[in-house]
Structures are given as structure tokens and as C-alpha cells.
Amino acid sequence: EVKLVESGGGLVQPGGSLTLSCVASGFTFSSYAMSWVRQAPGKGLEWVSAINSGGGSTTDADSVKGRFTISRDNAKNTLYLQMNSLKPEDTAVYYCAKQRTSVSYDYWGQGTQVTVSS
Numbered sequence: 001e002v003k004l005v006e007s008g009g010g011l012v013q014p015g016g017s018l019t020l021s022c023v024a025s026g027f028t029f030s031s032y033a034m035s036w037v038r039q040a041p042g043k044g045l046e047w048v049s050a051i052n053s054g055g056g057s058t059t060d061a062d063s064v065k066g067r068f069t070i071s072r073d074n075a076k077n078t079l080y081l082q083m084n085s086l087k088p089e090d091t092a093v094y095y096c097a098k099q100r101t102s103v104s105y106d107y108w109g110q111g112t113q114v115t116v117s118s
Contacts, residue, residue: 002026002107004096009112016086016116022079022096022109030054030074033099036081038092039111046092049081050099064090086116 008020020036036048049060049070058070069082079096093113097105 002098004098004107004109006094006096006109006112009094009114011115011117012086013118014087014116017082017084018086018114020081020083020094020096020112020114024077024079024096024098027098027107029072029077033102034072034079035097035099035105036068036070036079036094037097037105037108038090038094038114040089040092043092048094051079083114086114088116090114091116 003025004022006020006022008018012018031053033050033052035050037045038048039045047061048064049068051058051070051072055072060068067085071080093111095111096109098107100106
């Protein structure tokens with residue numbers, strides 16, 4: 001059974017930092033690209049960042065470029081999202097997702113809430 005379990009969310013002040021983690025199980029983690037996707041209150045899903053299976057190639061949405069860094073540790077079956085210089089508009093539920101193709105996903109975690117507020 002494929003499982004993706006996110007953690008690390010919370011309440012942070014604007015300008016602060018958080019690191020999200022996603023522990024994967026039930027599949028060969030090192031063989032698949034992974035992404036972070038978020039959903040702000042009352043809005044649709046927004047892709048945030050992606051990383052290839054080996055971790056050597058990443059891409060980021062313009063809205064987070066230069067502030068967020070996606071990474072992975074294949075030995076620990078864990079995906080990370082380092083978030084710096086957080087803004088109120090980063091408030092959302094953040095999901096990690098296993099990519100099926102470059103533009104689709106087949107498994108999602110339960111999400112972790114990130115709230116940026118003073």
C-alpha cells in the first residue's frame with residue numbers, strides 16, 4: 001500500500017521559515033519524481049515544486065522561486081520542502097504527491113497546514 005505522510009506544518013510569522021517532510025512507503029521511492037502541491041483556503045490546487053527521482057533536477061513555481069527549496073533523501077524515503085521568507089499568501093494545506101507522469105499524480109498525502117500570520 002502506497003503511503004505518503006506529511007509533517008512539519010504550523011503557524012509562522014511573515015518572513016519566517018518552515019521545513020515540511022513527507023515520508024513515503026509502499027513503493028520504490030527512488031524511482032519516482034515527486035512534487036509538492038498546495039491548496040489555499042477557497043482556491044484550487046497549485047503546484048509548488050517538483051524534483052526528479054535522483055534529486056539532481058528541480059523546478060519551482062514562480063510564486064515560490066528563490067524562497068522554497070525542494071529536496072529528497074532516497075535512503076530515508078523522505079521528501080522535503082524548505083520554505084523561507086514566508087508570506088501570508090503562502091497559507092495553504094501542503095500535499096506531497098507521487099508523480100505518475102510529468103503532469104499527473106497518482107498518490108497524495110493527507111496534507112499539512114501552513115499558516116503565515118502575525
